[in-house]
Amino acid sequence: MINFNFGDIFKNLGPFLSNNWQAICLVIMVALYFSSKSDYSTLKKNMDIMSESYEEQIAALEALHLEEIKRREDALREYEREINNITEEYERALEDLKKGSEEEVENYIRDFKLQPDKLIREIENQYGFKYVE
16 A cells, blocks of 8 residues: 655645746646637637527528518408409499389389289288278
């Protein structure tokens, strides 16, 4: 078994450190500099990779946003076209209804003057009450 006498080691190490402390500090500083320099290069590489990734994500989001805007504009155009079609159909149906009502009124007036018996039968059939003179 090896026995170390720490008292003797510190006794010999003390004068060596006091005589060479500047050189020892210089070696420690150079070692720290090179070890931290490699850490900074790794950090810079990681930062560059993250920046590229963020830029790609931003580009993808911008493309999605443009596509969404295009789809929204297409949907609005389709909505406006459908509204215009429905409005036109409504106006045509309203005109047909007015025309039909005017024709019916004219037919009733004509029947009242020319064929009152036919008009009486229609009213009785339509509404279910009897004509009384």
